Amino acid sequence: MKPAYLETIALIERLHRQCMELVKTELDRLGVRDLNAVQAMILFNLGDSQLTVGELTQRGYYLGSNVSYNVKKMVENGYLHQERSPHDKRATHLQCSEKGMEICNRLDELFDRHARELANSGVDEGALGTTNDSLQRLEGFWAAARVTGVSSVA
Incomplete structure (x- = not known):
């Protein structure tokens, strides 16, 4: 069982890297230079939803610190709109901009x-x-x- 288990772990890691490479190749083909593959997948997973950073982290299983950095860069580059929650000033809501939705649509076509x-x-x-x-x-x-x-270990 252990060899199969270790092979599965290694395969998961390799598959994730290969998927990110495919997304990066698509971004390069589209001439997108201000967005990395992880950021593109965050946009794809957000889609036309409006979520908080916490909800995005839970939904996408991204590391919290990475999400905060990536959100900041995507807001700066015009892929995301970010606004404070009117009910909880600690929370910010994220939504794809038109530029962000274009990336979502391109990735959807790629995955199709x-x-x-x-x-x-x-x-x-x-x-x-x-x-x-x-x-x-x-x-x-x-x-x-x-x-x-x-x-x-016991």
């Missing part, structure tokens, strides 16, 4: 192309569903291990 190409390459929706189920169970195991201390 990938889905079609993936289906044509022999990876079907059922296989992805099985993979997703396994990864969700692994995510749950890790979350529980963090809370219960299963990962600590």
